[in-house]
Amino acid sequence: MAQTAADKIWNTHIVRSDDDGQDLVYIDLHLLHEANTPQAFDGLREQNRRIRRPELTLGTEDHVTPTVGGTDISGGVAERYLTHMRRNCHDFGIELFSLGHESRGIAHVIGPELGLSQPGTTIVCCDSHTTTHGAMGALAFGIGTSQVEHVLATQTLPMRRMKNMRVTVDGVLPPGVSAKDLVLAMIRRIGTAGGQGHVIEYQGQAIRSMSMEARMTLCNMSIEAGARAGLVTADDVTFEYLRGRPHVPQGAAFDEEVEYWKTFVSDEDAVFDKEVRLDASTLSPHVTWGTNPSQTVGLAEVVPSPSEFADPVERLAAERAVAYMDLEPGTPMKTVPIDAVFIGSCTNGRIEDLRKVAEVWKGRRVAPDVQVYLVPGSEGVRRQAVKEGLDRTFEAAGVQLRSPGCSMCVSVNGERLAAGQRTASTNNRNFEGRQGPGVRTHVVSPSVAAASAVLGRLAEPNDLEDRT
Ligand SMILES: CC(C)[C@H](C(=O)O)[C@@H](O)C(=O)O
C-alpha cells in the first residue's frame, strides 16, 4: 500500500503494536531543556530507574538563561531551574550544554546545526516547537512530562499514529516574502486547529526552492496550526546542509547514509487525510493583529473588524483581541507604532535570519525610542554572525548582539517589557502576556522586524527607501 513519508518513518520505528491501536515507537533522539523536566527525573528517582540510552539524550539550557552578563546565574529563576537541570543531567549521565558551552543554544536550533536531527528519524523534546526538526525530514514532535519520563526510562513511547495532511505550496515566494509570511498566511487560512491530530507534510515548488532554515521556520510553526508535526522530506538541499556537520557520518559513509535517507519520501499515490493548496507567488509580508497566530493580515491591510467574522466564537475572540491589543478596526497595520522589537527564537534566530536583519540595518540606525532585543538561537549562530561581521553592522545600527536563548520569545528568563508596550517580534506566538503581563505582540518576519525597528512602526524594508 502506498505510504506517506511520516508513515514510513513510523513503520520503521514500531517496537510493538498493541490491540488497542497504540504502537510502541522507538525514539532516535531525545532533547531536554530545563523547563518541564524536573518532575520526569523525580519520577525516575522514585522508581529507582536509570536512563535507557543516555547517548541518545542531550540537554541544553535555553529558556531561563540570561542573554547578557555571562554565565552568572545566582539568584532568581535561572538559578532555580538550572541547578535542577545540572544535577539531573549529572546524576543520570546525560550530556548537557550549559551556559558557556560552545554548542549551547535553543534545543530546536542546535539539533539541526550539529547534525543530530537527521532524515528518517524520530525526535522528541519536552517542547511544542520540536516540530522544527521536521524540516530535516524527521518525524519530530513535542511531548509532555510523563512522556519524557517514559522515553528516558525506555527510549520508546506508546502512541497512536498521526493522521496525514498535505500542504502543497505552488510557485515561489516573491522577493521580500519569507517562510514566516507563508506560514502565517497558512494559519490565517486553516486556523489554529486546522492541522489538529495530523503531521503536515509540505510539498510543492515553493518548498523545494527553500533553504533549510526557511523550512525550519515553516515546520516550527506547524504547531501553531494545531498539527502534531511538520515535515519536509529530505532532498539535495538537506543533504548539503548536513554534510560535514559534527554528528553525521563523514566521507563515504555519509553518501551511503544519503541513499538510506532518500527512501523516506511519500509515495506518489499516497493518500493524505487532508489537503490544502497555497500559491506562494501571491503572498506578501504578514503580521498578526490579535492574540493567536491565526489572527493575521497582510502588512498592507488594516486591522479587521470583529463583525467581519461570521463564526461567533471567532468574532468573540476578535473582540477580545482588538481590546487587548488596543487596536481600532480599520487602522492600517503600517501606522501602528511600536515600543520594542524582538529578533530571535527557534522560529527566526538562525544565521539566515540575522543576515536579513543586517541587510536592512546596513547604513541605518534603529529609532532611538525603540528597544531592540537581538538574540541568536545558538552560540554557533552567534559565532557565525561575528565571523561574517554582522555584529559590526548591528552595533552601527545601535543594537547589541546578545547571547543565545529563548529570551523575550516567552520571557521566562525575566527579559520582558512593561504592560501596555507593543512589540514586533520574530517569534511564533502572540498570546496574551507572553512577553510580559499586558504586553502586545505582533508576530512578523525578521525583515519586517528590522524595518519596524528603524521606523518605530510596523513596516517592511520597501518602506525604508524614502529615508535613504
Ligand atoms: C516552556 C515550553 C514547554 C514551551 C513549549 O512547549 O513550547 C515554550 O517553549 C513555548 O514556546 O511556549
Ligand code: SF4
Ligand atoms: S524560542 Fe520560544 S518557542 Fe522556541 S523553545 Fe524557546 S520559548 Fe519555545
